[in-house]
Amino acid sequence: MANAGGDILSNLMSGKRLAADIKACVKKRVEHLNTMGIDVGLALMQIGGTASSEQYLKTTVSVSATVGIKTYEYRLPDTASLNEIINNIHDINKDERIHGLLVLFPIPRRINPRRVVNAILPEKDIDGLGSVSVGMFAAEESMFQIFDKDDFTSIGGKSPAARDIACAPHGFLPCTPFGVVRLLEFYGVEIKGKNAVVIGKSLAVGKPLALMLLAKEATVTICHKSSEDLAAHLKRADIVCSATGVSGLIKGDMIKDGAAIVDIGINIMPDGSFAGDVDFKSVAPKASFITPVPGGVGPVTIATLLENTLRSAQNNALLKTPLILP
Numbered sequence: 001m002a003n004a005g006g007d008i009l010s011n012l013m014s015g016k017r018l019a020a021d022i023k024a025c026v027k028k029r030v031e032h033l034n035t036m037g038i039d040v041g042l043a044l045m046q047i048g049g050t051a052s053s054e055q056y057l058k059t060t061v062s063v064s065a066t067v068g069i070k071t072y073e074y075r076l077p078d079t080a081s082l083n084e085i086i087n088n089i090h091d092i093n094k095d096e097r098i099h100g101l102l103v104l105f106p107i108p109r110r111i112n113p114r115r116v117v118n119a120i121l122p123e124k125d126i127d128g129l130g131s132v133s134v135g136m137f138a139a140e141e142s143m144f145q146i147f148d149k150d151d152f153t154s155i156g157g158k159s160p161a162a163r164d165i166a167c168a169p170h171g172f173l174p175c176t177p178f179g180v181v182r183l184l185e186f187y188g189v190e191i192k193g194k195n196a197v198v199i200g201k202s203l204a205v206g207k208p209l210a211l212m213l214l215a216k217e218a219t220v221t222i223c224h225k226s227s228e229d230l231a232a233h234l235k236r237a238d239i240v241c242s243a244t245g246v247s248g249l250i251k252g253d254m255i256k257d258g259a260a261i262v263d264i265g266i267n268i269m270p271d272g273s274f275a276g277d278v279d280f281k282s283v284a285p286k287a288s289f290i291t292p293v294p295g296g297v298g299p300v301t302i303a304t305l306l307e308n309t310l311r312s313a314q315n316n317a318l319l320k321t322p323l324i325l326p
């Protein structure tokens with residue numbers, strides 16, 4: 001699988017094509033719900049905010065519009081109390097127009113992020129970070145999402161929507177790691193039986209990604225700040241997924257020839273440009289596949305978020321009025 005000649009364009013895992021496929025499918029299903037008089041709604045909550053969360057909010061709002069999902073912005077000041085934040089989340093939980101809520105990180109350090117994500121109803125926890133969603137995922141009750149729908153034909157009959165719901169009425173997978181697995185599969189990267197190294201162990205990215213790769217039967221190693229000799233782990237890896245936020249952490253001499261590299265990190269450089277965790281110049285010529293930053297994991301994350309929002313709306317519609325879905 002090594003990239004003969006180091007042609008860095010032929011081995012690029014762009015997220016744009018996959019994201020376009022996902023969005024086209026979401027758009028069609030949103031339109032179908034619209035014909036039933038149902039609008040799909042996504043709430044985005046920013047508390048304080050940074051340049052990167054502002055950028056993410058704006059991008060998500062504009063991409064949502066392209067698939068017909070209505071967005072509701074909740075911009076709370078940096079000084080908002082936990083009580084105010086949770087009251088706003090309770091309002092969103094009760095709001096019938098809203099099917100999913102994404103809280104943009106980072107949030108002010110004085111606020112316990114677990115209190116915030118756990119206030120979101122599991123049915124609306126479309127980034128799967130609340131304790132109920134994490135528990136369902138760890139228990140493999142919502143893991144079905146990362147497998148082909150055909151694997152579930154026996155569970156819910158012929159309709160894909162009905163099958164999803166038959167598998168789990170709620171319990172969404174975190175969008176970024178789910179997007180990484182989809183991207184690897186979209187480009188035909190074999191996961192089963194391979195050595196995968198995930199760098200980073202956050203609840204939003206590294207940890208769930210490691211569990212998903214494990215579910216796909218990779219042999220998984222998780223590295224973090226205290227891991228000794230990162231290069232020794234990377235040298236054995238067929239798949240490297242990095243989510244640290246440390247630019248230039250992974251260099252070409254640390255990876256095995258032909259490894260597939262997924263760069264999840266987003267770092268804003270002093271000149272305002274974006275860079276990942278991977279030193280693209282030295283790593284790309286050795287990699288079988290590599291994601292660019294930007295344009296790799298990011299677009300798939302947003303497309304997956306919209307897909308989860310749609311699924312939440314479908315679940316809600318089906319639970320209230322069965323038989324209206326295709």
Ligand SMILES: NC(=O)c1ccc[n+]([C@@H]2O[C@H](COP(=O)([O-])OP(=O)(O)OC[C@H]3O[C@@H](n4cnc5c(N)ncnc54)[C@H](OP(=O)(O)O)[C@@H]3O)[C@@H](O)[C@H]2O)c1
Pocket residue numbers: 176199200201202203204205206223224225226227230243244245246249264265266267297298301
């Ligand atoms: N593309 C996307 O859609 C997307 C989505 C979400 C996040 N991101 C990006 O992904 C990155 C990670 O996000 P996150 O939320 O997971 O961040 P996070 O919560 O800060 O976690 C970073 C992880 O990286 C580990 N780490 C930091 N420095 C390291 C080093 N030198 N060697 C090995 N491990 C190291 C940390 O280890 P310890 O646990 O030991 O501290 C931690 O587990 C950020 O750049 C973020 O912007 C991208």
